[in-house]
Amino acid sequence: MDAKLQAMLSSLSPVARELDALPSGRPTPDNGCVKLNTNENPFPLPGIVMRSAIAALELQYLYPEDDNVSLRQAAAAAYGIATDCVMAGNGSSELLSLIYRAFLAPGDGVAMMSPGFSFNRKLAMLQGARFIEIPWSEPDCLPMDELLFGAAKHAKFILLANPNNPTGTFVPLAEIERLLIRSDRLIVLDEAYVDFAPEDGLRLVERHSNLLVLRTFSKSYSAAGIRVGFGFGHPELIGRLRNIQNVFNMNVVAHAVGMSVLAHRDAYEENHRHVRLERQRVAAALSEFGFSVTPSHANFLLARVPVGQGGRWWQAALEDHKVLVAFFPDAGLEECIRVSIGTKRQMDAFLPAVGSILKKVGCRG
Ligand SMILES: Cc1ncc(COP(=O)(O)O)c(C=O)c1O
Numbered sequence: 001m002d003a004k005l006q007a008m009l010s011s012l013s014p015v016a017r018e019l020d021a022l023p024s025g026r027p028t029p030d031n032g033c034v035k036l037n038t039n040e041n042p043f044p045l046p047g048i049v050m051r052s053a054i055a056a057l058e059l060q061y062l063y064p065e066d067d068n069v070s071l072r073q074a075a076a077a078a079y080g081i082a083t084d085c086v087m088a089g090n091g092s093s094e095l096l097s098l099i100y101r102a103f104l105a106p107g108d109g110v111a112m113m114s115p116g117f118s119f120n121r122k123l124a125m126l127q128g129a130r131f132i133e134i135p136w137s138e139p140d141c142l143p144m145d146e147l148l149f150g151a152a153k154h155a156k157f158i159l160l161a162n163p164n165n166p167t168g169t170f171v172p173l174a175e176i177e178r179l180l181i182r183s184d185r186l187i188v189l190d191e192a193y194v195d196f197a198p199e200d201g202l203r204l205v206e207r208h209s210n211l212l213v214l215r216t217f218s219k220s221y222s223a224a225g226i227r228v229g230f231g232f233g234h235p236e237l238i239g240r241l242r243n244i245q246n247v248f249n250m251n252v253v254a255h256a257v258g259m260s261v262l263a264h265r266d267a268y269e270e271n272h273r274h275v276r277l278e279r280q281r282v283a284a285a286l287s288e289f290g291f292s293v294t295p296s297h298a299n300f301l302l303a304r305v306p307v308g309q310g311g312r313w314w315q316a317a318l319e320d321h322k323v324l325v326a327f328f329p330d331a332g333l334e335e336c337i338r339v340s341i342g343t344k345r346q347m348d349a350f351l352p353a354v355g356s357i358l359k360k361v362g363c364r365g
Helices: 003-010 014-018 047-057 066-079 092-103 120-126 144-149 173-182 234-242 252-263 266-288 310-319 345-359
Strands: 032-034 086-089 109-114 132-136 157-161 186-190 211-216 227-233 301-302 324-325 334-340
Touching: 003 173, 003 211, 014 120, 032 345, 047 120, 047 144, 047 252, 066 252, 066 334, 066 345, 086 092, 086 234, 086 252, 092 186, 092 211, 092 234, 109 120, 144 173, 144 310, 144 345, 173 186, 266 301, 310 324, 310 345, 324 334, 324 345
Parallel strands: 032 324, 109 132, 109 157, 157 186, 186 211
Antiparallel strands: 086 227, 211 227, 301 334
């Protein structure tokens, strides 16, 4: 490293220095692979949504609408909520990072049900905040005492993804409402996967001022690459968050796709049905192979691998078969892989790959 570069890097903030640099020239590993590692929805946009995206390109010379007014209005109408309770984001991860910036000063605490969505750890670190992980004791109920009187007591907010990532487990709304009633903390309910689940928490927003619900079009609406997310909460809270948002945070294509998806959500019903059925089929097949599969309410499965090799080994073995799955070395998931539910063709590539790996290591397959 030359002296000038070294001097420049040494003036990074301590937090930015702590985060490991990404290896330069990192290859794109998913070339030609069946990509089941990031929970996208691999189906094309409905034709009408796609046409709105293409038409929006003709507006490329204009800034997008300030404060996403019409997109927020459309979301409000679609979800039956007041417009000033809605904010729109460049994916829900933009909204998550705004919440961290709005609430956390160095030394403050933020609590997350763990294992949970690991991006939150990085966001806490960027704020110099303490990241408090509250372990799940049961997959479908909250450790209420721990959240109310334990380590999370002084957290500025509590994060709960429902369905949860990477487990796919789901907490019934009645349980979440019990927490909202008893806690004076902000509860951030991240519903990235809720379209694959039995019920959603949006109606709780009008009843509880300490609730912020996040949604995304990345998982259930096939728009991960377009970046559309929404936040729903009390107008005072939403107003404060909108205040610190980037100007023109969404581009014109994201804006058009967001509007069009909101108008045509019924066009996705078949897609969501496919995901649920395929999830069931793949879970049964993996169980047959000797995996222990966590019942999932999302578009992915967390599976404990058969005794012998760990999750990292399975991830590499599947990659040799050109199938990408996720592995989480932290949070007690060393023996697990997470597999997104894709098209039937993708899953029909994944399952025989599992079978052939098992055959090679001398297990049934
Ligand atoms: C629980 C959870 N929340 C939020 C996100 C971010 O989604 P988006 O694409 O809207 O930024 C993800 C993506 O994996 C997720 O799993």
